[in-house]
Amino acid sequence: ELKVEQNPLFLSMQEGKNYTIYCNYSTTSDRLYWYRQDPGKSLESLFVLLSNGAVKQEGRLMASLDTKARLSTLHITAAVHDLSATYFCAVDTRLFAGTASKLTFGTGTRLQVTL
Amino acid sequence: DTGVSQNPRHKITKRGQNVTFRCDPISEHNRLYWYRQTLGQGPEFLTYFQNEAQLEKSRLLSDRFSAERPKGSFSTLEIQRTEQGDSAMYLCASLSGQNTEAFFGQGTRLTVV
Numbered sequence: 001e002l003k004v005e006q007n008p009l010f011l012s013m014q015e016g017k018n019y020t021i022y023c024n025y026s027t028t029s030d031r032l033y034w035y036r037q038d039p040g041k042s043l044e045s046l047f048v049l050l051s052n053g054a055v056k057q058e059g060r061l062m063a064s065l066d067t068k069a070r071l072s073t074l075h076i077t078a079a080v081h082d083l084s085a086t087y088f089c090a091v092d093t094r095l096f097a098g099t100a101s102k103l104t105f106g107t108g109t110r111l112q113v114t115l
Numbered sequence: 116d117t118g119v120s121q122n123p124r125h126k127i128t129k130r131g132q133n134v135t136f137r138c139d140p141i142s143e144h145n146r147l148y149w150y151r152q153t154l155g156q157g158p159e160f161l162t163y164f165q166n167e168a169q170l171e172k173s174r175l176l177s178d179r180f181s182a183e184r185p186k187g188s189f190s191t192l193e194i195q196r197t198e199q200g201d202s203a204m205y206l207c208a209s210l211s212g213q214n215t216e217a218f219f220g221q222g223t224r225l226t227v228v
Contacts, residue, residue, distance in 0.1 A: 043219040105157030
């Protein structure tokens with residue numbers, strides 16, 4: 001069974017600091033997604049990583065994918081309070097030939113940026 | 116509004132009642148997914164439609180759950196004889212056949228009392 005693990009599960013960081021969230025997964029996949037979720041809200045797509053070595057950046061967030069290590073990272077640079085949210089990685093898998101692909105989510109990392 | 120739309124946004128029901136949720140995907144998207152998210156957890160896959168065909172169902176989807184997408188457009192998710200353990204956020208996502216990105220609706224939050 002596919003496992004998607006994120007760490008840390010909870011992260012409290014000061015404004016202006018840098019930090020990295022890690023996403024490990026247990027099966028072969030070359031597609032990985034990062035989503036943001038605010039309390040009580042739905043999921044907002046942040047990044048779609050489609051190949052080994054893919055790196056994408058948007059503002060203070062940068063995501064990368066290493067399919068050989070089955071690892072993705074979400075790096076936060078100079079955090080600001082507005083980044084406080086829960087961040088999920090999701091792995092796109094097609095378990096058997098002929099089945100649909102679907103996203104398997106990690107448990108999420110709750111980020112709290114303090115002033 | 117060109118996003119994924121879900122109704123209702125909130126539903127409170129008594130245990131044992133039936134509930135039905137609706138999802139309207141982005142109009143040109145032929146792929147539609149239902150997910151369930153409980154507090155503090157990531158979304159869990161429930162079922163998948165390609166056009167009107169339900170191609171995959173999770174083991175999480177017990178006999179009390181049924182989903183339809185009759186004309187390949189909107190979809191409904193029905194839960195019969197609700198239980199307290201069904202309390203969760205139910206999320207719908209859609210994407211086109213060529214698209215790599217899934218777009219999620221605002222979700223329906225179900226509370227079973």
